[in-house]
Amino acid sequence: MTAGLEAENAVRLPALSVRDLRVLLPDSERDIELVRGVSFEVAAGECLGLVGESGAGKSLTGYAAMGLVERSGLRLEGTVNVADVCISDLGGRRLSRIRGQRISMIFQEPSVSLNPAFRVGSQIAEVVRVHRRTSRREAWDRAIEALRLAGVPNPERRAREYPHTLSGGLKQRAMIAMAISCEPEVLIADEATTALDVTVQAQILDLLRELQDRLGMALVVITHDFGVVADICDRVAVMYAGQIIEQGDVRDVLYRPQHPYTQGLLDAVPRAFETAAVVGIAGTVPPPDALLTGCRFAPRCPYAQDECRVSEPELMATGRDAMVRCIRHSDINLPGVRRAV
Amino acid sequence: MLNMIMRRLGAAVIIFFLVSILVFALILLVPGDPAVAVAGENADADRIEAIRSQLGLDDPIIVQYWNWLTDALTGDFGNSLVTGESVISGLTERLPATASLMILSVSLAVIGGVPAGLLAGLRPGSVFDRGASVLATIGLAVPSFWLALVLIMFFSLDLGWFPAVGYTPFTENPWNWFLGLTLPAITLGTAGMAEIARQTRAGVADTSRREYVQTAYANGVPEHRVVGRHILRNASIPIVTVLGLQVAGMLGGSVITETIFGIDGIGSYAVQAVSQRDFPVVQGMVLFVTIIVLIVNLLVDISYGMINPKVRSA
Secondary structure, eight states: OHHHHHHHHHHHSOSEEEEEEEEEEOOSSSOEEEEEEEEEEEOTTOEEEEEOOTTSSHHHHHHHHTTOSGGGTOEEEEEEEETTEEGGGOOHHHHHHHBTTTEEEEOSOHHHHSOTTSOHHHHHHHHHHHHSOOOHHHHHHHHHHHHHHTTOSSHHHHHTSOGGGSOHHHHHHHHHHHHHTTOOSEEEEESTTTTSOHHHHHHHHHHHHHHHHHHTOEEEEEESOHHHHHHHOSEEEEEETTEEEEEEEHHHHHHSOOSHHHHHHHHTSOOTTOOSOOOOOSSOOOOTTOOOOSOTTGGGOTTOOGGGGTSOOOOEEEETTEEEOOTTTTTOOOOOOSSOO | OHHHHHHHHHHHHHHHHHHHHHHHHHHHHSSSOHHHHHHOTTOOHHHHHHHHHHTTTTSOHHHHHHHHHHHHHTTOOOBOTTTOOBHHHHHHHHHHHHHHHHHHHHHHHHHHHHHHHHHHHHSTTSHHHHHHHHHHHHHHHSOHHHHHHHHIIIIIIISOOSOSSOOOOTTTOHHHHHHHHHHHHHHHHHHHHHHHHHHHHHHHHHHHTSHHHHHHHHTTOOHHHIIIIIIHHHHHHHHHHHHHHHHHHHHHHHHHHHHHTTOOSHHHHHHHHHHTTOHHHHHHHHHHHHHHHHHHHHHHHHHHHHHOHHHHHO
């Protein structure tokens, strides 16, 4: 009986669950909040997009979920759970055992993310040996297998090469191979395709989707590009100034956005065969230490009224798994994406 | 890799020849007649003539250079003008003392400098980092002759722990060898230790911020492995560079240190030779030191290739 219940619970637990995550930069007067209370969940086999401009705190949210921010002198509040393990309470060796094994991350710049001094295969094999009790030989074989899974042609030969001999796309595939070498439940991809050629970008996105299917991973895609979101994500959370301002199903957010900022981002996506100039959002993201009352987007918002500047809006549920942080969301009617992205 | 070593070796040979020309030209730069300078002002004409032909000063310069170089390459640097002893045996006799001093000084610099720099670089801005960087600045600023005198006064004269002067060969008594060289090695090694600590700190602090270090952490590589394997390996290039420079610098510094501590090594031999205008000894010594520096530089280049795979193919 109880075993059955536990099994059921385990199935229902989201692979990654982030609760009221805050990242603070300690300061002599008052701590500066860079990420201001972010919460989301990602189920196994699901892909969540975290979208926003530079400085929105989306990458920092990813790093925080990995427990990678404290090394830079930042403070973390809130909880991060990978399935049933609360990793935000862990540190040192116990956190190391989770990272790479149950939750992994790939980064924006593949060209500098591999250690130039070691062979590609030995860097992947090191990760395998850190997490699994295997011989050197088995770890090396597993590294080659991971490279093959990541679509690296001729993996036996590539494994023996040094990173500087690989192209950017191959390096990112090697990074992915390293991240999935121990079959983690959660993979965070931080702008993983931004530094790559457009054609390679599409291949890497295909690869991520394929690996997600094969391994049943929860995938978090951090990007500034709504094209990537439309391509790969099931759900999307739009971030602005350290907060989630809208969250929901990808199709809903793309075609029926509720927050003026989301509409602004959609309008800023350049599209092929369209001669009209891309419309940017006027103004810039307020600095994290700006003292603002009311909605943090109000200074840039074309729909802002006096009531918007009174108090900071809460994230309001507007449907099944749909949320928006805008008090005027039911008054304004946003067109959404004007053509297929 | 072999290709790279051969090219560096070729460059070393060219540098050696250029230095040999300069060394040879040393004798031409002596104001007035070198033979007179060597013989002294009160020497008679026969004596000057004898020295002139002993030095081969009657031959054309090219011939003089060629004879000198071919002799030098077979290990014959000529004879001391003062003692008549052959220069090469003068050097080899004194080599063990200087080599011992160098080995201890370099070891001290590395054993003290690398861990201090590593700890400071991993925690930039910490109390340890700030303390270490103050000490390193002092270590670089303190003149070695002053340090030597302070060490002698305190540890030899007051406490009597170490002898103030003299050198005991290792084969004779290893313990006394060590005791006798401790203060000279501290004198000679302190600046090197400070410089190595600074370079290690800078290298480690810089490497720690690299994305590949983050990758290692993100994939669960434990901290001791990240530091020992990923950070130290990449931070060691500036460390090796400065180590090579330190060895060359310490060879120069040994002149002062050996003189103060009464060690009859290459350094004090050089002081003697210069003050007595013993040109063959000075020439032989410069060439000898050049070869050592070239070998050290070659080793540094080879270790670059071992640390950084990009250098191997470059």
